[in-house]
Amino acid sequence: MKKTFRSFATMFATILFVTVLLAGCGGQNSKTSNGKDSTSDKSSTAGAHASGTLQQIKDRGKLIVGIFTDKPPFGFVDEKGNYVGFDTDLAKRFAKDLLGDESKIEFVTVEPASRVPYLQSGKVDLILANMTVTEERKQAVDFTNPNVKVATQLIVSDKSGIQSLADIKGKKIIVTKGTTADIYLTKKNPDVELIKFDKNTESLQALKDGRGDGYAQDNIILYAWARKNAGYTVLADKLEKEAPIAPAVQKGNDELREWVNQELAKLGEEKYLLKLYDQYLRSELGPDVNPNDVIVEGGKWQ
Amino acid sequence: MKLDTAFMIDRIPDFIQAALLTTEIAAIVIAASLLLSSIYNVILYHRLPVLHTLVRVHVEIARNTPLLIQLFFLYFALPSLGIKLSNYDTAIIAMTFLGTGYLTEVIRSGIDAVPPGQEESGLAIGLSKAQLFRYIIFPQALRISTPALFANFIFLLKETTVVSAIAIPEILYTTTSYIALYYKTYEMLIMMAAIYLLLFLPLSFLLSWVERRYQHGTFGT
Numbered sequence: 001m002k003k004t005f006r007s008f009a010t011m012f013a014t015i016l017f018v019t020v021l022l023a024g025c026g027g028q029n030s031k032t033s034n035g036k037d038s039t040s041d042k043s044s045t046a047g048a049h050a051s052g053t054l055q056q057i058k059d060r061g062k063l064i065v066g067i068f069t070d071k072p073p074f075g076f077v078d079e080k081g082n083y084v085g086f087d088t089d090l091a092k093r094f095a096k097d098l099l100g101d102e103s104k105i106e107f108v109t110v111e112p113a114s115r116v117p118y119l120q121s122g123k124v125d126l127i128l129a130n131m132t133v134t135e136e137r138k139q140a141v142d143f144t145n146p147n148v149k150v151a152t153q154l155i156v157s158d159k160s161g162i163q164s165l166a167d168i169k170g171k172k173i174i175v176t177k178g179t180t181a182d183i184y185l186t187k188k189n190p191d192v193e194l195i196k197f198d199k200n201t202e203s204l205q206a207l208k209d210g211r212g213d214g215y216a217q218d219n220i221i222l223y224a225w226a227r228k229n230a231g232y233t234v235l236a237d238k239l240e241k242e243a244p245i246a247p248a249v250q251k252g253n254d255e256l257r258e259w260v261n262q263e264l265a266k267l268g269e270e271k272y273l274l275k276l277y278d279q280y281l282r283s284e285l286g287p288d289v290n291p292n293d294v295i296v297e298g299g300k301w302q
Numbered sequence: 303m304k305l306d307t308a309f310m311i312d313r314i315p316d317f318i319q320a321a322l323l324t325t326e327i328a329a330i331v332i333a334a335s336l337l338l339s340s341i342y343n344v345i346l347y348h349r350l351p352v353l354h355t356l357v358r359v360h361v362e363i364a365r366n367t368p369l370l371i372q373l374f375f376l377y378f379a380l381p382s383l384g385i386k387l388s389n390y391d392t393a394i395i396a397m398t399f400l401g402t403g404y405l406t407e408v409i410r411s412g413i414d415a416v417p418p419g420q421e422e423s424g425l426a427i428g429l430s431k432a433q434l435f436r437y438i439i440f441p442q443a444l445r446i447s448t449p450a451l452f453a454n455f456i457f458l459l460k461e462t463t464v465v466s467a468i469a470i471p472e473i474l475y476t477t478t479s480y481i482a483l484y485y486k487t488y489e490m491l492i493m494m495a496a497i498y499l500l501l502f503l504p505l506s507f508l509l510s511w512v513e514r515r516y517q518h519g520t521f522g523t
Contacts, residue, residue, distance in 0.1 A: 113482035120487055140485040178482030186483060195389075195469045196479060202378070206469075209381035211389075 052125030054098075054255050063098060065091040066110040066124040070201045071221065073280040074130045083107050086280045087128040090147065093272065094126070097263055111198050113178030116140050119250045126256065127248045130218065132180045134243070142251050144260040145299025146244030147273060152181045153219040154235045155226060160213035165237045168192050174212035176203045181216035184239050207232075218245075220294060224284035244301050261299055268298020310489050313480060317497050320476040325501070327472065328459045330394055335401030335458070336451075340440075342406045343413060347435050357406070364403025369464045372396045377468045393465040401458050408454055412447030413439055448516050452509040456502065473497055 057063055067088050068075035075085040088107070095105035108124050115131055118124045119141045132150060133143050154173070156162040162171060169191045175182040177196045185192055195212050197203045204225060207215040214235075215222070222234045249256045267273065273295045281294060342357045364372075373396045376387060387395065416439050424434040444451075466475035477494040481487050 113478055116485045117481060117487045120485070136484065177479060183483055196475070197469055198467065198478070202467075205378050209378065209386065211386075 052122070052250065052253060052256055054259060057098065057125055057256075061099065062104045062106050063091070063095045063126065064106045064108060064124045065094075066108045066115060066118050066127040066129055067091060068129045068200075069109045070199055071130060073224065073284045074220075075128075084280075086148075086276050087130055089276055089279070090273075091126070091128045093267065094128075094260070094263060097266075098259070111178070112176050112182075112200070113198065115178070115248070119248060122250060125249065125253075126260070130245055131248055132218070132243050132245050134180060134183065136183065137248070140251065141248045142253060142257050143244075143246040143248050144257050145264050146246040146296045146301050147264060147299070148220075148245040148294060149242050149296055149301075150218045150220060150245050150294075151242045152179075152184060152216060152239040153222055153237070154214045154216045154239065155207070155222040155232050156214035156235060157207070157210065158231050158233060159210075162213055162235070164235060165239070168214070171214065172212040174203050174206050174215040176200050176217065179217060180243070181218070181239065185216055220281070220285065223286075223289070227284070227286060244296065264299035268300070271297060273297050305492070306486055306489050309484070309486055310493055313476075313490075313493065316476055316480075317473065317493060320471060320473045321497055321501055323470070324459070324462050324472045327393060327397065327462050327465065327470070331397040331401050331462075332455050332458055334394075334398045335405045338398065338402040339405035339409055342402065343409045343440075343443075344435065346406075346410060347413060347439070348431065360399075361403045361406050364400050365407070369396065369400050369461055370467060372399060373464065373468055389465075389468045389470055392468055393462075393470050397458065397461060397465065400461065401454070404454050404457070405451065408447050408450045409443060411450070412443035412445075415446045416442045445516060448513050452513055455509065456506060459502065459505070460498075 052064070067083060068085070069077050069083060071085075073085055074087045075083070076088075078084045091107075092102040092105060096102040108118065110118055110124075110127065110129050112129075115127045115129055116137065119127055127141070130148070130150075131137070131143075132152075133146065137143070154162075154165065154168070160171065162168060168189065170193070172193045172195060173185060174195045174197065175185060177198055182194070182196060185194055195206065197206060200217070200221065203215055203217070206212060208229070216239060219234065219238075226232050226234050247260055249260070274291055274297065277291045277295050282291070285294070342361075345353045345357050373392060376392045376396050377389065380387065420438055420442065421434060424438045429438070462472055463474040466472055466478065469475065471479075473494055477490045480490045
């Protein structure tokens with residue numbers, strides 16, 4: 001009994017020792033890096049208010065962008081494991097024009113509901129994740145000029161018997177947490193039973209498994225999905241009128257917002273978004289959709 | 303940082319609702335896991351053929367796969383095989399699956415720790431193996447394993463956060479939903495931490511009190 005206790009104590013002491021050692025190393029590292037450059041130290045505390053000023057991004061040598069990785073064609077992972085997509089490629093172009101190289105970028109995967117918190121806590125400079133401009137979100141973050149326009153619609157299973165938005169009372173509708181569809185239906189349709197998932201892919205799987213009668217989401221995603229899945233129809237009625245989708249920066253970061261606006265205007269002259277549309281969206285949406293119904297070139301809203 | 307306390311107060315009823323659901327799921331799961339793991343230990347103790355192997359397989363799968371994966375498997379993969387469970391049923395089944403795995407090992411270690419002299423004495427006075435288990439081994443094993451059992455109860459309670467992933471409106475789901483709707487990140491996170499502490503701290507104290515009472519008069523001390 002005593003022997004086992006002793007070996008236990010030795011083991012415990014070893015683990016403790018290693019932990020302390022590692023923690024010590026970590027502490028020392030951060031100290032030297034802080035001590036080396038007192039300005040960056042100061043700016044990182046200021047970062048609580050407005051992280052990612054242009055100077056900070058340049059000093060750091062990379063742009064940190066929150067993107068989707070499960071929402072084709074806007075942000076997804078290609079067969080080689082690279083982050084690509086309409087929004088993701090636009091972010092790479094931003095990095096190229098700001099820092100001279102499109103690889104000077106760090107991507108952070110976000111979920112719809114975590115986009116605003118990521119900006120609020122200053123963990124990313126920019127969110128380029130298909131975020132629709134809404135009044136509530138304007139209170140929490142600052143939007144640049146838009147790059148896409150979108151309306152929220154409902155896709156229903158043909159078996160559900162839903163013909164129009166008037167039929168959804170008492171039905172089970174799937175939404176992805178934190179999307180405009182979630183916000184709209186939660187507030188305006190308390191008589192609908194909402195089932196909320198964290199990810200777009202989970203919501204689509206749940207729709208396929210028949211866990212709800214329909215799924216409310218941005219129409220571009222729904223049209224693309226309906227083309228590949230028979231037995232589902234996108235209802236023509238819109239939950240809300242068309243709204244702009246725009247990149248977002250932390251509240252008060254006017255410098256970066258202004259830069260993105262100028263950048264979007266510049267890219268508009270060379271029709272860069274149309275190029276991205278041809279690359280990612282045209283095949284998904286089909287030939288019937290007019291690109292100008294989807295993209296907003298040059299940041300000019302209507 | 304300014305906290306929107308009015309918003310937090312408005313949300314209290316929803317959080318109470320969520321806390322009740324969390325407690326309900328945890329209570330069902332703990333009761334079911336305890337019952338199942340006791341039955342499993344009867345099987346293990348008597349070395350019943352076939353069943354014995356099945357129990358081992360269950361325990362190893364439960365202990366060596368993450369709960370989130372078990373949940374996703376039950377919820378998203380089974381429908382393609384024609385088995386469609388509601389999210390509530392999925393949560394209860396997946397968590398009981400996990401809980402049984404852990405509790406079985408805890409009770410088994412308790413059984414192993416009962417001094418061999420107890421078993422020998424029982425056999426010497428002519429008890430059958432079933433009687434031996436029922437009257438001598440199992441009660442002592444339970445007493446020995448109480449600290450570990452209670453630690454696992456708390457563990458299971460905390461694991462309920464994972465079922466938010468399949469849209470069960472428990473505490474974490476409620477928190478993230480409100481963050482998603484109103485962007486009150488700090489307020490909701492503070493609220494969540496407070497609710498969990500309010501739930502777990504008293505329970506933790508209660509369990510240690512029960513544990514102290516139950517440990518009185520253990521054989522050999």
